[in-house]
Structure formats: structure tokens, C-alpha cells
Amino acid sequence: MSVLLRLLGAGLRPYAGSVAAIAVLQLVQITATLYLPTLNADAINYGVLAGDTGHVLRVGGVMLGVTLVQMTCAAAAVYVSARTAMALGRDLRAQVFARVQTFSVREVGRFGAASLITRNTNDVQQIQTLVVLVFTLVVAAPVMGVGALVMAVRLDAPLSLLLVVVLPVLTVAMGVIFGRQMPLSASLQQRVDRVTKVVREQITGIRVVRAFVRDRHEQARFAEVNRDLLDVGLRLGRMQAFGMPTAMLIMEFSGIAVLWFGGHRVDGGGMQAGTLIAFLQYLTQILQAVMMAMMAFLLSPRASVCARRLGEVLDTSSSLTLPASPVTELHEPGHLELRGVGFRYPGAEEPVLRGVSLTARPGQTVAVVGSTGSGKTTLLQLVPRLFDASEGQVLVGGTDVREMDRTALAATVGLVSQKPYLFSGTIASTLRYGRPSATDDELWQALQTAQARDFVEALPDGLDAPVAQGGSNLSGGQRQRLAIARVLLARLDVYLFDDSFSALDAATDARLRAALAERTARATVVVVAQRVATVRHADRIVVLDEGRVEASGTHSELMHASPTYREIVLSQMTTEEAAV
Ligand SMILES: Nc1ncnc2c1ncn2[C@@H]1O[C@H](COP(=O)(O)OP(=O)(O)OP(=O)(O)O)[C@@H](O)[C@H]1O
Structure with a gap:
């Protein structure tokens, strides 16, 4: 009362x-x-x-x-x-x-x-x-x-x-x-x-x-x-x-x-x-x-x-506390670092991540692989502060994300999640969600990079074609590509792709990676993927096993050093293919 x-x-x-x-x-x-x-x-x-x-x-x-x-x-x-x-x-x-x-x-x-x-x-x-x-x-x-x-x-x-x-x-x-x-x-x-x-x-x-x-x-x-x-x-x-x-x-x-x-x-x-x-x-x-x-x-x-x-x-305050004097300017915004990060979901007994450390610099692509449930999605979610780390620090541009201004963080880091959500509207309004001022030309360029240009062009209304709530009138692959185009338009310094290419066929995946590499050449990219072909050319691959970093290195280094990585690779390709 x-x-x-x-x-x-x-x-x-x-x-x-x-x-x-x-x-x-x-x-x-x-x-x-x-x-x-x-x-x-x-x-x-x-x-x-x-x-x-x-x-x-x-x-x-x-x-x-x-x-x-x-x-x-x-x-x-x-x-x-x-x-x-x-x-x-x-x-x-x-x-x-x-x-x-x-x-x-x-x-x-x-x-x-x-x-x-x-x-x-x-x-x-x-x-x-x-x-x-x-x-x-x-x-x-x-x-x-x-x-x-x-x-x-x-x-x-x-x-x-x-x-x-x-x-x-x-x-x-x-x-x-x-x-x-x-x-x-x-x-x-x-x-x-x-x-x-x-x-x-x-x-x-x-x-x-x-x-x-x-x-x-x-x-x-x-x-x-x-x-x-x-x-x-x-x-x-x-x-x-x-x-x-x-x-x-x-x-x-x-x-x-x-x-x-x-x-x-x-x-x-x-x-x-x-x-x-x-x-x-x-x-x-x-x-x-x-x-x-x-x-x-x-x-x-x-x-x-x-x-x-x-x-x-x-009366419920967000568990993501706002800093007293938020940092808005970053010297090297593309520099991403995780220092001894541990994370436990509320109510869960076991931590999902333990002592995870990794760094990624502008121009680098770091891939995170690991068996299902190893904590890859959780790890990515800590960067844009969907959750805060229970232990350790997540640093963007050398600043703990908890010290950063929310808008500045959003203007630096973009995450395309495993199942991206699209708001109802049109293709254009969906793409402009992160940058309302983007011109039509820019929209088409982003669609081109995301390998979505062809399918949008084929729609009767093109950019004005309707998108239903959650993108339910589009295929999983189309939704993924629109979400990628949406994040690219925001022109960020750190891009996180959480299994965002999973619904694409191998050829489209390859074309998209090539186009993406060009477009994000000066940005930092972290890719989580199940498909080895998607990650093998990354500058560095981090292997997660039950929430810990088991090993990290290039594809050929890991083929020798990481049993988990070798197992994942050999489950998808022959030894000869893996050696190429
Ligand atoms: N919201 C949540 N609350 C409690 N536990 C969760 C939550 N989300 C995930 N988990 C647990 O955390 C662990 C890691 O999940 P996560 O989604 O990070 O794994 P993943 O490596 O991305 O898996 P996949 O490759 O299957 O996507 C899983 O054991 C999962 O059960």
C-alpha cells in the first residue's frame, strides 16, 4: 500500500x-x-x-x-x-x-x-x-x-x-x-x-x-x-x-x-x-x-x-553502473584487450569464463573458436557491456568499458549477434538504425560488402521493401547480412561478429569475408565462428575450452599446439586441406 x-x-x-x-x-x-x-x-x-x-x-x-x-x-x-x-x-x-x-x-x-x-x-x-x-x-x-x-x-x-x-x-x-x-x-x-x-x-x-x-x-x-x-x-x-x-x-x-x-x-x-x-x-x-x-x-x-x-x-537500477566521470575520448579506440576476464551468469554456480586474456589491434582479425557452450558468445557480449565481467577487465582503447560513456562505447564497438534482431520498417530504415544520416549510396555500399546487394535489388521495392518485426519475412541468411550491413554503416572501430556468417553458404561466406577485410582494414575485428574456413586466415585464433583460453596463435601454429583446435579442424576438413 x-x-x-x-x-x-x-x-x-x-x-x-x-x-x-x-x-x-x-x-x-x-x-x-x-x-x-x-x-x-x-x-x-x-x-x-x-x-x-x-x-x-x-x-x-x-x-x-x-x-x-x-x-x-x-x-x-x-x-x-x-x-x-x-x-x-x-x-x-x-x-x-x-x-x-x-x-x-x-x-x-x-x-x-x-x-x-x-x-x-x-x-x-x-x-x-x-x-x-x-x-x-x-x-x-x-x-x-x-x-x-x-x-x-x-x-x-x-x-x-x-x-x-x-x-x-x-x-x-x-x-x-x-x-x-x-x-x-x-x-x-x-x-x-x-x-x-x-x-x-x-x-x-x-x-x-x-x-x-x-x-x-x-x-x-x-x-x-x-x-x-x-x-x-x-x-x-x-x-x-x-x-x-x-x-x-x-x-x-x-x-x-x-x-x-x-x-x-x-x-x-x-x-x-x-x-x-x-x-x-x-x-x-x-x-x-x-x-x-x-x-x-x-x-x-x-x-x-x-x-x-x-x-x-x-526501483531496479541497471546492474551496469554508470561511471561518475565517463570517458568520452579514446586515443586508440580500436585497441581491444581482455585482462583475466571471468564471468558467471546470475544464479549459476559455475563461471562461464575464467581468466580470459586476449588483445586485438586495429587492422587485425582475431577469431574465437571453441566447442559449443565454451563461452564464445558470452565473451563477445562483455565488450559492448551487455553484461559486465565478474572478474578482470575489458578495455577498449586502454579504458575499462565500465569507465566509458555509453554513447562513446556504442560509437566504438558494434556487435552482430548470433540471431540478430531487425526492427519492423523498411530495408532502408533497418540499415539506418545505427546511422540515420546515411545516404542511399552508402546503404548500397554497405549492402554490397555484406553480400546483400543482389537480394535487395531483386526485391520489388528495393530499399523501401518492408521488413516485418524481427525480420520474420526474411531468410536467416538475409537477416544476418542486413545486420552486418547495419553495423558496417555505423562506421565503428571494433566489430564483433558472433557466428554471423553461419547461415551463409560457403561461397557467399568467402566473398563476404574478402569484402569485409577490405572495408574493415583499419578496424579491429573479432569473429566467432564454427566453420574453420571462416577463421583459418585470421591473424590470430583464440581457442576457448570450457571458458578458458586453451591456446592462441595462427592456424598452422594451432594445428600443432592445440588438440581442441586440431579436433575442430579435422572434423570439417582432411589433413591435406587443413595444411593448405
Ligand atoms: N543468459 C544465460 N544465463 C545463464 N547461463 C547462460 C546464459 N547464456 C548462456 N549461458 C551458459 O553459458 C555457457 C556459455 O554460453 P555461450 O552462449 O557463451 O557459448 P558459445 O560458446 O557461444 O556456444 P555456441 O557455440 O553454441 O553459440 C553455456 O553453458 C550456457 O548454458
Whole structure:
């Protein structure tokens, strides 16, 4: 609850004017609401019962005016409340989005993409709903409740004693009903998360589902989480459905009691008929106020769960700490060095990298090879700080990457990952992602180097051909080549290619390497590859084995010095081919 209050307090500060306007509108509206039963009593007592039609008309006119004021203020209050809540929702979404943007892969992995999406949509929506409710009901409830109580006691103190019985009964009944809803609300949000997660996974993995004809299995998996959500939703719905009739029952019984006792008092001459009716209306208003306050309790547990979930995101700092005085200028930006680097994934027992040291200079191509799972991808990811090394240092241009300005690091180092991600748009917008100012000519040159020119030229719209989200309308090899062209356009000093040629046929791979060597002649290139042909001509080859550097050297040196390297090579070519 405290997180909710903190979020609302901070979030509503910019809208203090609107909040004040809502308070004033509500106050006028409630005053009018409280005045109406008194006017009604007056019309009955001194108009209807006295046979004075003129009085009825006069008071009726005033009642009409008061009602108009009440309706206008109520409508305006709802309008301003909705606007303020929407604005608050927009701000919250922007804050959460901005925070998630600072997260490293580690934090995104901790929350999970599905949960982050639910938090920034559904959870914010719940808070918005609560804010509207607070502004329209909760703000009004205490004023209306106390006001109606004072009016009722003023009208007839003895009859007001009934409230001593009715109010606790209603409060306890509602408290029990709403109290039981709290845990259900919390689990409802978790189940919404689970549905999002399964849907996301199934849509992303649709090709695998089709390939293995696992539609039924996936449907069953979805049905299970969907049913879980329905179960909790129904249980919550049942509690809510139970709440309203219970409240109505208590209100109706209270009305009957007022009429019963009040009727006797009217009979005995201790009370006027109009006063009894007004009293009944005040009683209804008091009970309504209690109900309204309770309604807030109904939504507040769910909203406070949502606020806690949003608070978790907003209070999470990126594990990639920013340096106090970031280095922006590098003397020799292409100089890459890893010094005794060790890395352990969060939660993992064993380190993935241990004591890895290597250097690469401008103009050099360093290849990293090793069996699958030996830590090659992890190693590359440490350079652009997708993760930070647990031990040792990664230096670019002689500066620890942790000391560098983020933008400067991004302008120096580019990574083409194993499965590159392309944003939706066109070929041109995809390529310009790293350098928006690139001309069409430059785009074609980069495509030429990446061996992607032919296929882009063959597309009906060329550079304007559409690219679907994730590049799903392109083949794996096309995606890889576009990603290579994209990074080349950014004109960097250090290029890291993580198995980026794996989806290319051997001939295209060879052409691409030749073109790349020309284009990146003055840059530092680190290539991770499974295919020996891709790496054998590298200036230096580093062999990783279970996270350690087993050996490093040229192809011919390693053929003698590294059993792991020899094994990899001979699994792909004959001894004669390897010796060439
Ligand atoms: N996000 C992660 N969380 C926990 N462990 C991970 C994570 N990513 C990779 N690992 C583990 O780290 C080890 C090294 O993975 P990495 O992807 O660096 O290997 P690789 O040499 O690139 O393999 P491949 O050649 O198959 O791509 C593996 O054992 C893997 O299970």
C-alpha cells in the first residue's frame, strides 16, 4: 500500500491544480446532494401537507436548480478525474519504459519480457482505474457520510440511534467480503502475467509449434493458464456479486426499520412525514458513503499489488553502473584487450569464463573458436557491456568499458549477434538504425560488402521493401547480412561478429569475408565462428575450452599446439586441406 501511495503522491504532483479542481467540484456536488433531502422535507411538510401548491412549486424550483448544480459538478468532477488519471497512466508508462530501457540483459531476464509488458499495460491500467474511483467516490465518501450523519442527527436524534446498529453491521459485512478478495486480486495479476508469457512464447515459437505439430499440446498449455485465470476471475467475481446484494439487503432492512420506527413517531406526532422521508434519504446517503469507501478497498488491493510490481521495476537500477566521470575520448579506440576476464551468469554456480586474456589491434582479425557452450558468445557480449565481467577487465582503447560513456562505447564497438534482431520498417530504415544520416549510396555500399546487394535489388521495392518485426519475412541468411550491413554503416572501430556468417553458404561466406577485410582494414575485428574456413586466415585464433583460453596463435601454429583446435579442424576438413 505504501508503494501505491508513493506512486500516486509523486505521480499526481504535476496535476495538483486538477486535483484541487476535483476537490472543489466534489464539495459543491456533495453540498447540493446533502441539501436536497432537507428541501424535499420542506416541500412535503409545508407544501404538500399544508396544501400550499405555491410553496411546493417554489421549493421544487429551488430543488431543480440545486439538482442542476449537483449534476454539472458531478459530471465535471468525473471528466477532470478521468483526464487526470489518464495523464497519470501515460506518465507511469513513460517512466517504466524509460527505466526498462536502462536495464541490462540481466534485469530484463530477471523480470521476464512478458511480465514487463503486463506491468507497463495492465498494471498501469489498474492504477488508473483506482485513481478515477478515488477521485469520484473516495474523495466524496467521507464528506458525504459525515455530512449526511450530521443532517440526520439534526433532523431526528432518537431515530439516528438506529445507525449505531446499522453502520457496524454494514462495515463488518463489507469488510469480510472485501478482505477475502485481497489475496485473490494478487493472484489474478500473476495469472494475467502467466497468460501473457504463454501467448508470447507460442506466438514467437509458432514455426517450431508447426514443425513439430504440437498445436494440441500448445492449446492444452494455453487452456490451462487460461482456465487458471478464469478460476481466480470467477472467484473474485463471485465475491463481488455477493457484495452488492448483501449491501442492498442491509440497506433495505435499514430502510424498513426507519419506516417502522419513524412511522410510529409520525403517528404519535413526534415527527413530520416530510422529515421521515428526508431522514430515509440521509440514511441512504450515509450507507452509500460507507459502500463507496468500501469499493475503494475492493480495488485498492489489486492496485497496490500492481503498484508494488511497478515499484519493483522503477526501483531496479541497471546492474551496469554508470561511471561518475565517463570517458568520452579514446586515443586508440580500436585497441581491444581482455585482462583475466571471468564471468558467471546470475544464479549459476559455475563461471562461464575464467581468466580470459586476449588483445586485438586495429587492422587485425582475431577469431574465437571453441566447442559449443565454451563461452564464445558470452565473451563477445562483455565488450559492448551487455553484461559486465565478474572478474578482470575489458578495455577498449586502454579504458575499462565500465569507465566509458555509453554513447562513446556504442560509437566504438558494434556487435552482430548470433540471431540478430531487425526492427519492423523498411530495408532502408533497418540499415539506418545505427546511422540515420546515411545516404542511399552508402546503404548500397554497405549492402554490397555484406553480400546483400543482389537480394535487395531483386526485391520489388528495393530499399523501401518492408521488413516485418524481427525480420520474420526474411531468410536467416538475409537477416544476418542486413545486420552486418547495419553495423558496417555505423562506421565503428571494433566489430564483433558472433557466428554471423553461419547461415551463409560457403561461397557467399568467402566473398563476404574478402569484402569485409577490405572495408574493415583499419578496424579491429573479432569473429566467432564454427566453420574453420571462416577463421583459418585470421591473424590470430583464440581457442576457448570450457571458458578458458586453451591456446592462441595462427592456424598452422594451432594445428600443432592445440588438440581442441586440431579436433575442430579435422572434423570439417582432411589433413591435406587443413595444411593448405
Ligand atoms: N543468459 C544465460 N544465463 C545463464 N547461463 C547462460 C546464459 N547464456 C548462456 N549461458 C551458459 O553459458 C555457457 C556459455 O554460453 P555461450 O552462449 O557463451 O557459448 P558459445 O560458446 O557461444 O556456444 P555456441 O557455440 O553454441 O553459440 C553455456 O553453458 C550456457 O548454458
